[in-house]
Amino acid sequence: MSLLTSPQPADAEPAAAPFLDVRDLRVHFPTEDGIVKSVDGVSFTLEKGSTLGIVGESGSGKSVTSLALLGLHKGTRAQVSGEIRLEGRELVSLPEHDMRALRGRTVSMIFQDPLSALHPYFTVGAQIAEGYRVHHRVSKKEARDRAVEMLKRVGIPQPERRARDYPHQFSGGMRQRAMIAMALVCDPELLIADEPTTALDVTVQAQILDLIRDLQEEFGSAVVLITHDLGVVADIADDILVMYGGRRIEYGTVHDVLKEPQHPYTWGLLESMPQITGDVERRLNPIAGSPPSLINPPGGCAFHPRCTYKGWVPGGRCATDRPELVPVPGTGRHLAACHLTSETRTEIRGRTAAGAAQ
C-alpha cells in the first residue's frame, strides 16, 4: 500500500448514523513548490448536543478542516476528497449553490479574531441582521429586531443601542459575543468555533466559553471547537481529536485522552503546559523540534522526527510505516496512531510519572 495514499480505516461503524460523520477527509493545496497536504485523512463523528475539541499546533490542519466543513474550499484551488456527511447529506460533492443554503444556517462558524472578521464599515446589528435575512424572508425591521434579541441573548448590555455601533467601538470580549450572536442567528445545528478565545484575555475567555456551553445546551447544537489550548478543551469538550501534520494521532473522550494519553505527542503537550502549582523556577518542557513540512511530510509517522520514544519500537518502523489509528485495548472509543505497544506506553508513562513525582 502506498504510503501517500493509504486511506485511513473507517472507525468502528456507529450504531445509528451520527449527526456529523467525516470520513477520510483530505484537503490538498497545489502550489509551485509542491502539493501542500494540509489535511491528510481525518475522520471523526459528532452528535448533536456534544462538543468535539480539535487540538493541534499551528499548521496541523485544524482550521483547514473547519473550513472544509463549511465548504469554503469550493471554487478555490484546493483539492478536497473524502466525505462529510451532515445528517446523511454529503457535503464534499455538494455544489456551491446548495452549500450556500447551509452556510450560516445549518452550519455556522465563529472566527478567531472578531475585529478583522467583522466588516468595519457596517454596524454590528446590520451584520447580524444580514445573516438572518440571507436565509429567511423577513422585513428589515424584523431582521433588526432579531439581531437585537441575539445581542441580548449573548449578554451584551443595551442591545438596541449597541446594535447601531460599529465593530471597532466594541471591546474584544463584546466583539466576540457579537460574532457568536451572528453565528447563532439562524439557530444552526452545527457550530464551528475556530479558536474563539485566542484573541481574548483569560477572564473574558472563561466568559465566552461559558456562553458557548450555555447556548449549546439551549439550542442543542453540535459544536466543533478548534484550539491549541488544552485548558479550553478540558473545560468544555466532550471528545478530543488531536491533530498533527494534517493527520489524526489521538481521538477519544476528554477523560480518556487527557487522563490516559496514549501518544507521545499528547504526552508532550500535557507536559509542556505550565503548572500553576509547584516550583516557579521550574523550566517549561517544550516538545523539541518544529512542525513538519506539509509538502514533504516525514515518511512513516509524521511525528517521529521529534519523538523521544521511537527507539522503543523495534525495527525502526516509525520512519517507514505510517501508524494506523487503532483502538487502545480495554477502551471502546479511545484511538491512537502510534507504533508503541500498549504495554510499552503504560511502562513509559509509569516511569515518567515516577520521575515527575521526585
Place this chain on the structure above:
Amino acid sequence: MLRYLIRRLLAAAAILLVITVITFVIFFALPSDPALLACGKTCSPSRLAEIKHSLGLDQSFLTQFWEFFKGLFAGRDFGDQSVRVHCGTPCLGISFQTDTPVLSTLLGDFPADLSLGLGAAVFFLILGVGLGTLAAVRRGRAADKAAVGLALLGVSVQIYFVGLLLLYLFVDKWQILPASGYTPLTQDPGAWFQGLILPWATLVIVYLALYTRLTRSSMLEVFAEDYMRTARAKGLSAVKVVLKHGLRAAITPIITIFGMDVGSLIGGSAVITESVFGINGIGKLAVDSVQNSDLPVILGTTLFAATFVVLANVVVDVVYGLVDPRVRLA
C-alpha cells in the same frame, strides 16, 4: 464634524493665499513685459509709461499684490481719468488683453469644463471600477489580463493622438458625428451631447487605466481580508460578497483619487483635450494668458483651478469619513 470642516476650509483659504503669492512671484520673474505687449509695434516711451500706469505695473510688487488682495473682498476700480471700470467682489482683475473682468470670462468658459469634466468623470469612474472589479474577481485569467492590458494601452497613448484619431474616424471618415465642440446644454441638449462624445471618449481612454488598476489592486487587498471569508460563511452569494462587502471596503482610496481628478478637471486641467477639440474652456484660456503675459487672467485661472482642487480635497476627506466609520472626524 462642523469644527473639522471649518478648520479644513481655513486651511484651504491659506493654501489659496500661498498659491496667489507664488503665482505673483513667478509672473514677476518672467522676462516678458505685458505693457510692452499691449503697447504694440509703434511704441513710444511715454505711451509705454501711460500703459504701465493704467495697468498698475509701475507700482511695487507688494503694492500690486495688496491691491489685488483687497480687490478680492471689496472690489476695485480700474482705469485712468477718462475711463473708469469697476470690478465687483470678488475682483480677480481686468484682463490686460481684452479689458474685460477676469471673473466674468472665467464664468463664461466654466460650463464647458464642467460638462467636459463631469461627463468624462462619470464614465471613467463607472467603467474603471467595473473593469477593475472584473479583473480582480477573475484574477490571473484571460479577463484580468485583457482588462489590465487594455487599460495600459489607454494610458500609454497620448491625448492628442487619440483625440485626433477619433476625430478623423468619427467626424471625417465615417461621418457618424458632427464636428466636436461645446454647445451649452441649455441651448441645444442634442448638440451638447454630440459635441462632447469624442472629447469624453478621449479623456475616458486615458483615465480608465488609472481607475482600473486602482480598483483591481484595492479589491485584491480587500479579498484577502477576514471579513470577506465571514461574509461567505454566512451564506451570502458571490455577487453580494464581492459588491456589498468587497467593493464598499475597496472604494475608499478610489474616492480620494476621483475627487481630486474631478476637481482638477473641472478647474480646467484638460488643456490638450480642449485644444484638440476646439472647446473654449478655462484650460485654453490659461494657456493663452501665459502666452500673452496677461497677469490678471493667469492669476484668475490659477486661483480658479486651485480653488476647485483644494475644495475637492476637503469634500473627499468628508466623504471618506462618511464611508469609513473608523475615521469619523472630530
